[in-house]
Amino acid sequence: MQAEFGAADPVTEGRPIDAASARRALVERLQADGILTDPRLRDVLSRQDRGVLMPRAYVRRSEQGSEPVVWELLDGAHPKDQAEWLELVYSGESVLVQRDGERFEGQVRGVVSGGRMTAMSTFTPYTVEVLQQMRIDAGHRFLDLGTGAGVSLALAAALTGPGRAFGVERDERMAAFAQKSLDRVGVGARVVAGDALDGHAPQAPFDRIHSGIGVPCLPSAWVDQLAPGGRLLTTLATRTPSWPGHCLVTRTTGGHVEAVLKGGPRGHRPLHGYTWLTAQHHLQQIANSPGKRRPTAFAPPPDHAYGFWLAAAYLVPGVVRHFQADTLTVVAPEENSWAVAGPGDGTVRVHGPRDVWAELDHVHGLWVRAGSPAAFHIDVPDDGAQQHVTSGTGTAALRWELPALSVTP
Template identity: 75%
Template sequence: MVRSDSGTDDSLVDAQPGNAAGARRTLVERLEADGVLTDPRLREALSHLDRGVLLPRAYVRRSEPGTDPVVWELLDGTHPTDRAEWQELVHSDESVLVQRDGEPLESQVRGAVSGGRMTAMSTFIPYTVEVLQRMRIAAGHDYLDLGTGPGVSLALAAALTGPRRAVGVERDEHMAAFAQKNLERLGAGATMVAGDALDGHAPRAPYDRIHSGIGVPCLPSAWMDQLAPGGRLLTTLATRTPSWPGRCLVTRTATGRIEAALEGGPRGHRPLYGYTWLTAQHHLHRIADRPGRPRTTTFTPPADEAYGFWLSAAYLVPGVVRHFQADTLTVVAPEDDSWAVAGPGDGTVHVRGPRDVWAELESIHTLWTRAGSPDRFYVDIPADGGQQHVTSGTGPDALQWVLPPLAAMPGQPA
């Protein structure tokens, strides 16, 4: 079980400034009320995990969207001025930003800073809970966490597996050392190692459960090799757009056969460090001023919850990004300087640029419907490390595509 940072019981922690135990209770109760948290063992682990030990400092954005450079402020949980905002943040449902430009975490300086980019964060807790419950972690399982960051998911997994069963891999040496020290303060019984998550961690293999906290374009062969018979692996597949991620569950049968299923969803982990995100930010003011030429359309895109369609579009209408804050469906192809803006339910759409994004969505919707409107796809993973194919099923109307290789990730060496 994960202890409080001081080893004291929660009744004593309740009396401390800021009431960390009370904040934990509120977090757990909110997750239960929202129907996210259902596993009693994970509830117990969350109730005892002092997130403040793993997230002692956190960045918040102080500048408006679109401002360049971005202005950040580093909050220090031990500083009286910062403590209330910091505690609310680390117990919220938001991602907690903890590292900028790969900086050494021990030498972070409280206060404002501008520019740079965030290179590590703690995943927002509802998704962490969802992932851990789907992993079905049992006591005695050997567990591998990839792209661990500050170690929140690893600490929770270690509480479920028992001591010395959970290991995390983090490519940033500063973060790995920082997380290991904090995990030891908690008495979590977990181990952090510095290394490339794509390689897994062969010295402790095989693993009953493997979780990747980074998105990858396809499934690394090392992960497959390190998955034990009866094991489960869960990762985000970084699609060809950041707007619609894929969630891939891999299992190895008792006889050793690998089976993988891919689904869409509203959330996913960020792609591997170095990935260049598509952004429509610089197009938004132009779209507002000149949305494009209008035309009539009979195409009504499916609801956001039609994840199978949007996942198909992520691969088959590549290089687009959705502006989720727009009043109506707005999809932009930034590299092609093209976009489509749906009318407010009046049977029209505005399109602009050399690429007709709306026509591409219409075409994929026709194919998706003809395939039976699938919400789950199957990934074929060749044993020889060849191309990984995705299909919705069998027959001439099945939707299918090929996953990009690892080397295709922008910013990664060929």
């Protein structure tokens, strides 16, 4: 559920541009789309040289669904690559920077086949939304988890001031690469190699903690390392990439922890080893045989009814949505089941042993009876016990449990 980001800048479209012009165009698009509203962050973005942080980038040259995937590594220092690389780095899209955990010193420009991307930058509009929600002030101690190339950390460090921002990155090669790049940018940030789930106890507590990786529940270490008055923001990931959850944790000046979960159009990718479901292998089957048609009175709420879709991610598990379909299409890939709505004629086509349409209808009824909540509260026990989610009090409230970190999806 990722929104389209802006349009091409009419001044630079179709013409070679330099880094300064590309930076300015990116900031102007973010402002025009109503995404970038913080003047301090705007100034930082206007100065950040993203090319230093991502001097090389991969682009996909093969069609979606084709195997093996064909990639091309662009080198920003090479004359033949510069124009496309510059456009990509300042496009606002996610930029792919590492394949199969490779050494950055050994990256060679050109076409390669197969493998998977192991590091990438975040979609820039989402980075901006997250940093603005963090409310970062000068002097705050900031922790970035799953730092990657360091794009978000560099922005946060420019807001906090030197020596106040720290990053944790699982991949030692990526951590070393990010540190060198951040040193060149000169924001005074520090990156350590380690497990992001452990946080960074040596520099705790932190006023602001941002996780660039999705997790199934809140790691105790993160909550423990949050200072009084602090804010922690992460994506709570399920097995479906379709309906991410945004979790904001605050610690009051008195030490009380409050955690609120909301849905949204996008989120961070899940932690290493967490496998998302995909409908990719069923799309041709669905196109050829959408399923048996039947009448339905269920009209799913719009995409921006994030509270419902977030609840569906948990209460209709194992389901993924095909967002490129002409009408609402949801797939339970492990059961070879799916449902294709309408379009708009009071019918649905269903296939397979699992009736995912009926499940969505049932959860929708529960959601409506609960008051159509847009936000949910998470109980975070001090002893690290299982975390529970609820839409409120009373018998009609929606409730579910979050899986433990140790659970393999």
